[in-house]
Amino acid sequence: MEAVRLPAAGVNAAERFTTRVTANHRLSAKAFELTLVKPLHFDFSAGQRLRLEFDGVQRDYSIASAPAEADLRLCIRQVEGGRLSEHLARAGADVRLAFSGPFGYFTFRTSSHPAVFVATGTGIAPFCAMAGSGVCGFTLLHGVETAADLYYRDFLQARATAYVACLSASPPGGPAHFPGRVTDYLQNRLEPRTYDFYLCGRQDMIRDTTLLVDAQFPGSLVYTETFY
Numbered sequence: 001m002e003a004v005r006l007p008a009a010g011v012n013a014a015e016r017f018t019t020r021v022t023a024n025h026r027l028s029a030k031a032f033e034l035t036l037v038k039p040l041h042f043d044f045s046a047g048q049r050l051r052l053e054f055d056g057v058q059r060d061y062s063i064a065s066a067p068a069e070a071d072l073r074l075c076i077r078q079v080e081g082g083r084l085s086e087h088l089a090r091a092g093a094d095v096r097l098a099f100s101g102p103f104g105y106f107t108f109r110t111s112s113h114p115a116v117f118v119a120t121g122t123g124i125a126p127f128c129a130m131a132g133s134g135v136c137g138f139t140l141l142h143g144v145e146t147a148a149d150l151y152y153r154d155f156l157q158a159r160a161t162a163y164v165a166c167l168s169a170s171p172p173g174g175p176a177h178f179p180g181r182v183t184d185y186l187q188n189r190l191e192p193r194t195y196d197f198y199l200c201g202r203q204d205m206i207r208d209t210t211l212l213v214d215a216q217f218p219g220s221l222v223y224t225e226t227f228y
């Protein structure tokens with residue numbers, strides 16, 4: 001595996017903007033989608049993120065909407081006791097927020113190797129932006145606990161060559177899925193060859209997947225975006 005070292009996040013010149021909430025809807029018991037007015041001069045690339053500010057707290061969120069969309073959409077996990085996500089989960093229409101951005105280099109790169117997108121939970125957000133901006137033909141693994149957390153499933157399935165729901169706590173029945181973690185699927189089911197891997201979500205998944213790629217998919221590239 002060739003480690004791809006990208007410039008440190010946040011070094012690009014980012015502007016500060018003000019916006020307001022236009023919609024806030026539940027994606028599952030643990031996650032919600034926040035829709036914000038897109039400021040006139042805010043431009044970004046699919047896969048980038050912004051930094052929301054409220055009451056002295058700053059947190060980064062990947063943008064789930066495509067650059068060509070009229071609004072900005074964020075896919076956010078409601079963290080129990082979380083200083084910002086709990087506030088955002090309750091934010092109704094017209095709540096005003098400030099943000100800076102865009103930040104980051106987690107963008108899709110055209111390649112001769114097939115792309116494998118791996119997300120845990122709300123780590124699906126940048127892949128929604130990529131798919132919404134025309135990227136298709138990828139393999140996508142979405143690791144969540146139960147099928148209720150497979151937000152954006154239909155949208156992504158329509159654009160993927162293979163969409164694999166990896167459910168770690170799945171009761172019998174329900175939609176077709178792989179019963180286990182994304183790393184179990186990669187280890188036991190993904191055809192051995194050279195890929196471009198894009199990993200987004202929890203750092204333990206990113207660490208374990210990177211080690212696995214090293215061992216099982218020589219020559220592959222790994223791009224990462226770590227949430228926490």
Ligand SMILES: Cc1cc2nc3c(=O)[nH]c(=O)nc-3n(C[C@H](O)[C@H](O)[C@H](O)COP(=O)(O)OP(=O)(O)OC[C@H]3O[C@@H](n4cnc5c(N)ncnc54)[C@H](O)[C@@H]3O)c2cc1C
Nearest residue numbers: 059060061062075076077079082083084085122125227228
């Ligand atoms: C580059 C980047 C992009 C990100 N993009 C997204 C995104 O698109 N969607 C999204 O939901 N989050 C995203 N995050 C995480 C986000 O920035 C916040 O960390 C998260 O919303 C928690 O903030 P909080 O203020 O609510 O919780 P805090 O007050 O910061 O934390 C409260 C407690 O929860 C724990 N915790 C923090 N985050 C999580 C989590 N995700 N799950 C479980 N426990 C947690 C903390 O360790 C702490 O103990 C991103 C983070 C980074 C660095």
